Amino acid sequence: MAAPMLRCFSRGRRSGPPSLSGFLPLELRRAHSGAQGILAAQKARGLFKDFFPERGTKVELPELFDRGSAGYTPQTIYCGFDPTEDSLHVGHLLALQGLFHFQRAGHNVIALVGGATARLGDPSGRTKEREALDAGRVRANARALHRGLESLAANHQQLFADGRAWGSFTVLDNSAWYQQQHLVDFLAAVGGHFRMGTLLSRLSVQTRLKSAEGMSLAEFFYQVLQAYDFYHLFQHYRCRVQLGGSDQLGNIMSGYEFIHKLTGEDVFGITVPLITSTTGAKLGKSAGNAVWLNRDRTSPFELYQFFVRQQDDSVERCTQALYHSSIDALEVMSDQELKELFKEAAFSELVLDPGTSVLDTCRKANAIPDGPRGYRMITEGGVSINHRPVTNPESVLVVGQHILKNGLSLLKIATSSPLPVCCNCYSAE
Numbered sequence: 001m002a003a004p005m006l007r008c009f010s011r012g013r014r015s016g017p018p019s020l021s022g023f024l025p026l027e028l029r030r031a032h033s034g035a036q037g038i039l040a041a042q043k044a045r046g047l048f049k050d051f052f053p054e055r056g057t058k059v060e061l062p063e064l065f066d067r068g069s070a071g072y073t074p075q076t077i078y079c080g081f082d083p084t085e086d087s088l089h090v091g092h093l094l095a096l097q098g099l100f101h102f103q104r105a106g107h108n109v110i111a112l113v114g115g116a117t118a119r120l121g122d123p124s125g126r127t128k129e130r131e132a133l134d135a136g137r138v139r140a141n142a143r144a145l146h147r148g149l150e151s152l153a154a155n156h157q158q159l160f161a162d163g164r165a166w167g168s169f170t171v172l173d174n175s176a177w178y179q180q181q182h183l184v185d186f187l188a189a190v191g192g193h194f195r196m197g198t199l200l201s202r203l204s205v206q207t208r209l210k211s212a213e214g215m216s217l218a219e220f221f222y223q224v225l226q227a228y229d230f231y232h233l234f235q236h237y238r239c240r241v242q243l244g245g246s247d248q249l250g251n252i253m254s255g256y257e258f259i260h261k262l263t264g265e266d267v268f269g270i271t272v273p274l275i276t277s278t279t280g281a282k283l284g285k286s287a288g289n290a291v292w293l294n295r296d297r298t299s300p301f302e303l304y305q306f307f308v309r310q311q312d313d314s315v316e317r318c319t320q321a322l323y324h325s326s327i328d329a330l331e332v333m334s335d336q337e338l339k340e341l342f343k344e345a346a347f348s349e350l351v352l353d354p355g356t357s358v359l360d361t362c363r364k365a366n367a368i369p370d371g372p373r374g375y376r377m378i379t380e381g382g383v384s385i386n387h388r389p390v391t392n393p394e395s396v397l398v399v400g401q402h403i404l405k406n407g408l409s410l411l412k413i414a415t416s417s418p419l420p421v422c423c424n425c426y427s428a429e
């Protein structure tokens with residue numbers, strides 16, 4: 001048998017200042033609404049920030065959403081994402097979590113890709129106009145976002161299925177209904193229902209009008225398109241709730257007013273808090289501080305580090321594989337995934353002869369000091385392989401026990417420093 005070659009990665013938990021404030025734990029599995037009702041439960045957890053209109057939040061909204069109440073029927077809720085880039089980012093997770101909670105509570109959710117709105121650019125929360133994107137680029141981004149949303153929904157389904165009937169998860173693109181719109185028809189049918197005074201009063205508009213750069217008509221018109229989207233989804237999918245970051249409240253209000261005027265019916269808005277950096281800047285594309293969910297833009301390792309760097313009281317660990325006993329998670333990872341997970345870590349490659357001992361492996365990986373001190377670290381229980389302590393330095397590595405099915409060995413060394421150093425090794429024949 002050819003000698004297995006181990007590639008060993010050494011890494012410690014990076015310390016450093018927390019870069020994010022107000023982040024919420026991603027504990028989807030535990031977050032059942034229970035007897036409290038989904039709205040109250042998520043408000044109490046801090047996932048939901050504001051409800052609009054205020055008056056509907058005491059009775060109407062809970063009535064619609066809570067399984068136990070008389071008015072309950074499955075509802076449709078949507079949230080929009082503009083494809084100004086080709087990946088979702090960490091800032092989108094709260095809104096997505098909100099959608100997933102509704103889906104698990106039996107409601108139908110729509111993730112709307114803004115293939116049309118992205119061409120105009122939402123001025124909300126921005127001090128400058130966006131760089132214009134050509135149609136081809138937006139289409140490519142929209143396809144990528146569509147895939148990202150579908151794959152998050154599939155993961156959610158796979159990981160959190162709880163035997164209850166869930167609502168549907170649908171991805172739509174608003175370019176589907178704007179492509180067929182004639183400008184003059186649209187302005188004639190829709191434009192008359194919007195009052196300039198109200199549109200001008202929006203914070204996003206006020207801020208931009210006061211800026212040196214001013215505001216373009218395209219940007220000014222953005223809120224009309226988002227309002228029309230809400231109306232379109234209300235008409236075609238009976239969608240009565242729009243979810244979004246708290247910077248979206250003005251656009252959501254425009255939708256509410258438009259629908260109410262045209263149909264006399266009430267719809268609702270729910271916002272999630274904005275995830276910000278420590279400087280208070282919204283974490284996202286515009287601020288240039290986005291942490292991407294696509295692995296080719298932010299590696300799983302960097303994403304992991306992003307969460308690890310957060311203050312303990314603001315975020316719970318997202319990762320079981322390295323520090324807990326979830327060896328199963330490592331065992332099913334492909335070579336590619338492992339490479340990505342440890343992309344940033346320093347590593348050394350080892351060729352193991354048959355009969356290589358624990359001591360040899362630790363020394364070759366530079367995981368323990370030379371001489372008796374290193375030897376003692378093993379005998380005193382400071383070394384574990386695949387989460388099992390190895391106290392005999394002379395014991396030989398056994399495939400299936402010390403080397404997992406995919407060739408990986410996770411070597412963990414307890415050092416005198418407060419943070420453990422991990423050596424992750426995987427082998428190829």
Ligand SMILES: Nc1ncnc2c1ncn2[C@@H]1O[C@H](COP(=O)(O)OP(=O)(O)OP(=O)(O)O)[C@@H](O)[C@H]1O
Pocket residue numbers: 079080081082083084090091092094095125243244245246247248272273274275276282283284285286287
């Ligand atoms: N940092 C964040 N925290 C909470 N919600 C966010 C954050 N970033 C985006 N969102 C929300 O995600 C939804 C989709 O955002 P979208 O991708 O269209 O723009 P964006 O990421 O806000 O872009 P930009 O940073 O360029 O303004 C919106 O409801 C938005 O409020």
Ligand SMILES: N[C@@H](Cc1ccc(O)cc1)C(=O)O
Pocket residue numbers: 079080081082112114117122174225226227229230244248251
């Ligand atoms: N305006 C939202 C995205 C969006 C687009 C279309 C909608 O109908 C709703 C939301 C944002 O930029 O964050």
